[in-house]
Amino acid sequence: MPRVAILACLLLAIAAAAAxxxxxxxxxxxxWGGKAGIRAVMDxxxxxxATDPRTAPFFKGxxxxxxxxxxxxxxxxxxxxxxxxxGKSMKVVHEDLGxxxxxxxxxxxxxxxxxxxxxxxxGAQNGMLARLAPMHRDIEDR
Amino acid sequence: MRRPALALLVGLAATLPGLPTQxxxxxxxxxxxxxxxxxxxxxxxxxxxxxxxxxxxxGEIGATAFATRVRTGDYGLAxxxxxVSAWDRVELSVARxxxxxxHSLAPLGLAGLHLKQDILGAKVRIAGDxxxxxxxxxxxxxxxxxxxxxxxxxLGPTLYGPxxxxxxxxxxxxxxxxxxxxxxxxxxxxxxxxxxxQNGLLxxxxxxxxxxxxxxxxxxxxxxxxxxxxxxxxxxxPDNLNRSVLxxxxxxxxxxxxxxxAWAPSKHVSLTAAWVDLGRIAPAAQPRRQSGGYLSLQFAx
Numbered sequence: 176m177p178r179v180a181i182l183a184c185l186l187l188a189i190a191a192a193a194a195x196x197x198x199x200x201x202x203x204x205x206x207w208g209g210k211a212g213i214r215a216v217m218d219x220x221x222x223x224x225a226t227d228p229r230t231a232p233f234f235k236g237x238x239x240x241x242x243x244x245x246x247x248x249x250x251x252x253x254x255x256x257x258x259x260x261x262g263k264s265m266k267v268v269h270e271d272l273g274x275x276x277x278x279x280x281x282x283x284x285x286x287x288x289x290x291x292x293x294x295x296x297x298g299a300q301n302g303m304l305a306r307l308a309p310m311h312r313d314i315e316d317r
Numbered sequence: 318m319r320r321p322a323l324a325l326l327v328g329l330a331a332t333l334p335g336l337p338t339q340x341x342x343x344x345x346x347x348x349x350x351x352x353x354x355x356x357x358x359x360x361x362x363x364x365x366x367x368x369x370x371x372x373x374x375x376g377e378i379g380a381t382a383f384a385t386r387v388r389t390g391d392y393g394l395a396x397x398x399x400x401v402s403a404w405d406r407v408e409l410s411v412a413r414x415x416x417x418x419x420h421s422l423a424p425l426g427l428a429g430l431h432l433k434q435d436i437l438g439a440k441v442r443i444a445g446d447x448x449x450x451x452x453x454x455x456x457x458x459x460x461x462x463x464x465x466x467x468x469x470x471x472l473g474p475t476l477y478g479p480x481x482x483x484x485x486x487x488x489x490x491x492x493x494x495x496x497x498x499x500x501x502x503x504x505x506x507x508x509x510x511x512x513x514x515q516n517g518l519l520x521x522x523x524x525x526x527x528x529x530x531x532x533x534x535x536x537x538x539x540x541x542x543x544x545x546x547x548x549x550x551x552x553x554x555p556d557n558l559n560r561s562v563l564x565x566x567x568x569x570x571x572x573x574x575x576x577x578x579a580w581a582p583s584k585h586v587s588l589t590a591a592w593v594d595l596g597r598i599a600p601a602a603q604p605r606r607q608s609g610g611y612l613s614l615q616f617a618x
Contacts, residue, residue: 276375276405277344279449284346287543297542298501305451305499 203306204256206299213250217243220289229281233272253306265313272316279311343372343379343617345405347543348581349448349496352589353383353615356463356516357398357412358438360492362591362611363552363573364534366505367459367494368447369402369440370410371617372584378403383615389595389607393417398436408461410438416518421603422472432518433468440492447494447503456495456504463488465517479562481524486512490534501540503548508533514558515570515598523557530555538579546579563601571596575611589613 207213221243225234234242251258262268283304290300351368354360359370359381371379380401387394398412416432440461447457466485469476476482490509497504510529512522522528532555538548551574558568577591591611598607 275344277377280344280346280374297540301501301540302499308449308498309452311449 201255201257203299203302204251204254207250207254207295207303210247210251210256210258212293212295213254213256214243214247216286216289216293216295217246217250219292220286221246223285223289224282227281227285230278230285233274233278250303250307254303265310269314274315276311276315279315283308343584344374344377345372345584346448347584348540348546348579348587350379350381350402350617352579352587352613353381353385353398353400353412355385355387355394355396355412355414356436356438356465357383357396357400357410358440358461358463359400359402359408359410360507361505361536361538361548361550362575362577362589362613363550363593364505364507364536365438365440365459365461365463365490365492366507366536367442367445367457367492369405369408369442369459370400371402373402374405376404379618381615381617383613385611385613387593387595387609387611389593389609390605391419391421391603392595392598392607393419400438406442408438408440410436410440412436412438414516414518418599421599424602425472425475427471430470430472432470432472434517435466435468436517437464438462445493448496448498451496451498454495456493459492459494461490461492463490465513465521467517467520469520476520479524480520480558480568481522481561482514482520482558483512483522484520486517486521488513503536503538503540503546505536506533507535511555512557513555514568516554519558519568519570519599521557523561525560526555526557538577544581548577548579550575550577567599567601569597569600571606577611585617587615587617589615 221239224230225239245262248258249260252260350370350372351359351366354365358365359368360366370381373379382399385396395415396412400408400410402408414434418430420428422430440459442459445455445457464487477484488509488511490507492507494505509532511532512529514520532553534552536550538546540546553572554570556570561568573595575591575593577589579589581587593611594608596606
């Protein structure tokens with residue numbers, strides 16, 4: 176049992192050290208190349224969402240230009256940049272769309288394609304995903 | 318036991334409509350189904366994780382099959398098995414292990430002995446989400462069991478006789494897995510209630526100690542890329558046969574450790590290579606520590 180206790184403490188220490196509380200600084204924002212860098216990824220991302228067969232049905236008739244601007248605001252704010260997301264809440268926007276986990280993960284994979292395409296470093300990709308991932312609770316159908 | 322189990326899995330897979338289309342689009346993110354542990358359950362290499370195997374997420378069903386080879390100084394272990402996972406909730410697995418003891422047991426007149434073991438596993442995710450709840454430290458938690466049946470060959474009469482071991486046992490475990498998404502760090506702690514000797518290859522319990530013990534197993538993995546992880550594992554084990562009729566220390570066993578790298582070029586295949594340290598195995602006959610290479614190939618649909 177002491178081994179169990181030691182390991183449990185080690186685990187907690189590691190978890191605490193790496194705890195994913197959003198830092199107040201703008202390091203992530205800068206790593207993404209500021210608002211222009213975020214916009215470049217979103218301008219790549221949104222057309223992919225609209226054409227990938229896994230996500231296209233959810234974006235039929237959407238104003239893609241507007242969507243890209245809104246997402247840029249949102250990611251800019253999430254990254255600690257000087258932006259304020261002015262769109263509707265995630266819950267309201269996605270209500271009744273019937274989005275399930277596989278759809279949410281498909282979106283993540285498409286975002287990963289866009290981040291790769293625009294040269295966002297892996298660590299900065301994961302930093303952003305960590306800020307966005309909890310939104311699955313408001314986006315997915317339960 | 319093994320054939321009915323395989324038939325059950327195959328039958329289950331065959332009766333599920335829409336499996337091919339669903340499975341091909343497996344909705345989990347890359348590597349978030351882990352790899353196949355030596356006991357068949359999804360996890361790291363030596364220990365199960367709370368993740369369910371394959372890329373099947375909510376509303377999907379998936380399957381994996383794997384083959385693993387371990388080569389230490391004096392022993393060779395071959396494992397193969399399969400698992401079916403449904404809804405990112407439950408997982409059923411089967412595995413067969415075959416330990417080639419080489420010449421190590423020649424002093425006992427058992428040169429070339431193979432110790433085999435069949436393992437039936439079941440796992441249920443009971444809480445949490447290891448990947449997406451990145452604003453919380455709450456891990457994904459699963460409970461599981463591994464029912465093991467040993468085939469000790471000509472060692473059987475000694476193992477089940479004077480040594481006092483049983484030829485089957487059931488491990489029960491609780492796993493907590495968390496992917497710390499921002500740093501790309503996966504942490505797993507498994508607590509296993511077990512009586513197994515050398516994971517069951519030397520039976521369960523012994524004349525001097527039959528009770529189940531709670532043993533911790535720890536894995537840490539770092540994602541270097543989406544398709545590439547490196548990590549370390551530690552697995553504590555009971556030592557039921559240490560004071561046996563063969564003399565104290567003759568069958569002492571040690572904890573297991575490994576350093577691994579896992580690569581998933583696609584959602585259909587992963588390759589895991591590791592350096593493992595299995596400590597001493599039957600030191601009366603073979604006193605050297607057993608360390609060496611580990612290679613595991615997994616296919617997923």
